[in-house]
Amino acid sequence: MIELTLAENPGTFLSLGASLPEPIRHGLLTIGIGIGLTCLLAYLVRASTLRWTSFVALSLVWAGGMSNLVDRFARKGLVTDFILLRVGPIHTGIFNVADLAIVAGLIIFAASVQRAGKTEAESKCSPGE
Numbered sequence: 001m002i003e004l005t006l007a008e009n010p011g012t013f014l015s016l017g018a019s020l021p022e023p024i025r026h027g028l029l030t031i032g033i034g035i036g037l038t039c040l041l042a043y044l045v046r047a048s049t050l051r052w053t054s055f056v057a058l059s060l061v062w063a064g065g066m067s068n069l070v071d072r073f074a075r076k077g078l079v080t081d082f083i084l085l086r087v088g089p090i091h092t093g094i095f096n097v098a099d100l101a102i103v104a105g106l107i108i109f110a111a112s113v114q115r116a117g118k119t120e121a122e123s124k125c126s127p128g129e
Helices: 022-046 052-074 097-124
Strands: 002-009 079-087
Touching: 022 052, 052 079, 052 097, 079 097
Parallel strands: none
Antiparallel strands: 002 079
């Protein structure tokens, strides 16, 4: 069951870093993530040999990160979270669509890298070498 619950999150995914002092939290979660996202965008623009699945996955990570970063700038360091999933007594933390894009992108990227590694290993072990 999907439950909509408004929460203002000063931290990252599942409120990690929310208890850090505000200047450190601002430095890490606004400036640091902004620099990281700028580097990721530069990589995506220049990476001509990147597999399309890896490109899509990293683009999801970048888009979700940018969405949270814009939210953080617009809301004085806070990100709006609003989705809670419940299945009986089990439930998730409160998150947003940007968090979902980041997690989906990371899962797709990990699967893409693993698949590329298997393909490379299989090509090295092909008969006739």
